[in-house]
Amino acid sequence: MTAPTKLIPLIKDPDRLEARLKEIPPEPGVYFMRDTTDQILYIGKSKKLRARVRSYFRDNHEHNPRIALMVMQVAEIEFIVTDTEAEALALEANLIKQHQPHFNVLLKDDKKYPYLCITWSEEYPRIFITRKRHLGNAKDRYYGPYVDVFALRSTLRLIKRIFPLRQRPQPLFKDRPCLNYDIGRCMGVCQKLVSAEEYRKIMQKVAMIFQGRTKELEEVLTAQMEKAAEELNFEYAARLRDQIKAIQSLNADQKVALPDDTVSRDAIALMADDHHACVQLFQVRAGRLVGRLGFVADAQSGTPGAILQRVLEEHFATVDPVEIPAEILTQHELPEGEMLAEFLSTRKGRKVSIYVPQRQSKADLIEMVERNAGYELARTQRFADRNNQAMLDLADILDLPDIPHRIEGYDISHIQGSDAVASQVVFIDGLPAKQHYRHYKIKNPTVRAGHSDDFASMAEVIRRRFRKYDKSKEINNSSSQPIAAANSSSVLSPKPDADFPDLIMIDGGKGQLSAVVEVLREMNLLEDVKVVSLAKQREEIFLPGESSPLKTDAEQPGVQLLRRLRDEAHRFAVSFHRQQRSDRMRRSRLDEIPGLGHHRQKQLLAHFRSIDYLREATPQQIAEVPGIGPKMAQQIYDYFHPQTPTEDTAFV
Numbered sequence: 001m002t003a004p005t006k007l008i009p010l011i012k013d014p015d016r017l018e019a020r021l022k023e024i025p026p027e028p029g030v031y032f033m034r035d036t037t038d039q040i041l042y043i044g045k046s047k048k049l050r051a052r053v054r055s056y057f058r059d060n061h062e063h064n065p066r067i068a069l070m071v072m073q074v075a076e077i078e079f080i081v082t083d084t085e086a087e088a089l090a091l092e093a094n095l096i097k098q099h100q101p102h103f104n105v106l107l108k109d110d111k112k113y114p115y116l117c118i119t120w121s122e123e124y125p126r127i128f129i130t131r132k133r134h135l136g137n138a139k140d141r142y143y144g145p146y147v148d149v150f151a152l153r154s155t156l157r158l159i160k161r162i163f164p165l166r167q168r169p170q171p172l173f174k175d176r177p178c179l180n181y182d183i184g185r186c187m188g189v190c191q192k193l194v195s196a197e198e199y200r201k202i203m204q205k206v207a208m209i210f211q212g213r214t215k216e217l218e219e220v221l222t223a224q225m226e227k228a229a230e231e232l233n234f235e236y237a238a239r240l241r242d243q244i245k246a247i248q249s250l251n252a253d254q255k256v257a258l259p260d261d262t263v264s265r266d267a268i269a270l271m272a273d274d275h276h277a278c279v280q281l282f283q284v285r286a287g288r289l290v291g292r293l294g295f296v297a298d299a300q301s302g303t304p305g306a307i308l309q310r311v312l313e314e315h316f317a318t319v320d321p322v323e324i325p326a327e328i329l330t331q332h333e334l335p336e337g338e339m340l341a342e343f344l345s346t347r348k349g350r351k352v353s354i355y356v357p358q359r360q361s362k363a364d365l366i367e368m369v370e371r372n373a374g375y376e377l378a379r380t381q382r383f384a385d386r387n388n389q390a391m392l393d394l395a396d397i398l399d400l401p402d403i404p405h406r407i408e409g410y411d412i413s414h415i416q417g418s419d420a421v422a423s424q425v426v427f428i429d430g431l432p433a434k435q436h437y438r439h440y441k442i443k444n445p446t447v448r449a450g451h452s453d454d455f456a457s458m459a460e461v462i463r464r465r466f467r468k469y470d471k472s473k474e475i476n477n478s479s480s481q482p483i484a485a486a487n488s489s490s491v492l493s494p495k496p497d498a499d500f501p502d503l504i505m506i507d508g509g510k511g512q513l514s515a516v517v518e519v520l521r522e523m524n525l526l527e528d529v530k531v532v533s534l535a536k537q538r539e540e541i542f543l544p545g546e547s548s549p550l551k552t553d554a555e556q557p558g559v560q561l562l563r564r565l566r567d568e569a570h571r572f573a574v575s576f577h578r579q580q581r582s583d584r585m586r587r588s589r590l591d592e593i594p595g596l597g598h599h600r601q602k603q604l605l606a607h608f609r610s611i612d613y614l615r616e617a618t619p620q621q622i623a624e625v626p627g628i629g630p631k632m633a634q635q636i637y638d639y640f641h642p643q644t645p646t647e648d649t650a651f652v
Helices: 014-023 049-055 065-071 085-099 149-162 196-210 214-230 234-250 304-316 337-348 360-398 454-465 510-522 557-586 598-608 611-616 619-623 630-640
Strands: 029-034 040-046 076-081 115-118 127-130 141-143 265-272 276-285 288-298 327-330 353-355 406-415 418-428 438-441 503-507 530-534
Touching (some): 014 049, 014 076, 029 085, 040 085, 085 337, 115 196, 149 196, 265 304, 265 360, 276 304, 304 327, 304 337, 327 337, 327 360, 337 353, 360 557, 406 454, 418 557, 438 454, 438 557, 503 510, 503 557, 510 530, 530 557, 598 611, 611 630
Parallel strands (some): 265 327, 327 353, 406 503, 503 530
Antiparallel strands (some): 029 040
């Protein structure tokens, strides 16, 4: 049996490329680009599949760097034919959501803008602000991302005063509601004093506000108020009246002067430089600006029209059909605007128009959106310039050959050796990358309550972090190739190994630094990574083998970057230590007895009232507790009365 032939990129096999392109029909559909390992690189759509796919491989076609890199890796092309262009768009959205191809990433998930989440997956839904999207159940609903964080928080505070929503993620008391129930701020969700069905109806009204349907909500509440008044339920009618007035005040000062106040519309525009494209989307409902959403995209990912197209596709793929407006005003002509309009019309159930406005009033709205996008771009540039300046200064301070792309910071936290933990935080291009944060529980048996050893703890953490790179255990130990290059496994990463740091920062002085250097020397990694330590008192930077700190100014940008990294590592370590300490204090000593579950622990404590009385009980007295047999009673007794070796057995 012969081994299967390994595919090579199509661009290196013109005959197979041409044959494959001829197989693709000139019909609407979705195409897949796969690499030599059969991983999906890119998923796209087109009303004419053959022409679109062929355009990627034309010699005279100028691709941006991102697409050019993808084309170099394509080893196979697959396709799915659909009946209409709108079906192709819907299929593409579902497939991208399912497979998350590397080259389909357009919007940068930098946690810059927050979302609002309603957890419909829970019996009693919660509502909160988050910067992490789609971490929970698929039923949960996210609104945003919102540019004005202050306005979003103010709106949420007002909504929690208007509607009696659950105020706490966890109950304050086990057997009774908290003060929020007594003052009418909550309906007693923690004790289920309101049915889930009734509470979800209230939350649906709240959702209408973030869907831009405030006018519709006012009409619903007005009808309920009038009905309550007719039934002489004046207290409930007055509460509805107050809710209506409060909702009307939400956007009272956000009037947008447009001639047609009855049409719901979105207006989208962008401003871009060589690296970033800041996109703003204004949601106008009944002449009022009800939402201002912001997106950050890669400016090299396509033309301005293509970027706007992709932003709209990704945004409307996650919204409810009722939130889709009747009009979408765009700054630039969309390359496939007709397809998107047909797709949105199908979802909404009525016509959706997408066009570049020419009339003065609507053109002025686009100009206003573009101007706000320019302000966001300027802020993004200032932030990027500050980080770039800090990384350049740090590279100069430490005499690095290039600016450090990935910096890792480590810190130890404990109280006199108890609950000792460590933190690993990661900054990428000067910004926290929290998805790469890690924490460690110190396993060294010598580190215990009453005996701490920060040097040994730090050495353990570094050894565990870099054990997969340990060159001392490699067969080809004599190779002088850097470890990052030796572990090269992906052509998608900007670096051969994106997980390997350019710089390690240790929170501490020369002692901690020496312990880390010794571990890296044992693993033959000291030549592959730069290590420094930052002492707390005088913000001094120490290098391996140097007795004196570097001559730096505590306020210069590079040192400030290390301080931000050190403070973040300290915060992350302390928070994990507090969590571990709190968990330990909540644990009962009975948890340490094998086979003794939570139910029987409760029975023991109910019978003896305290651990002290249980400790003094005999095995026969313990066995009187329901569910505790003689064998378990003896085991509990032995736990509290461990046997000590006698003189006859001490040296056996």
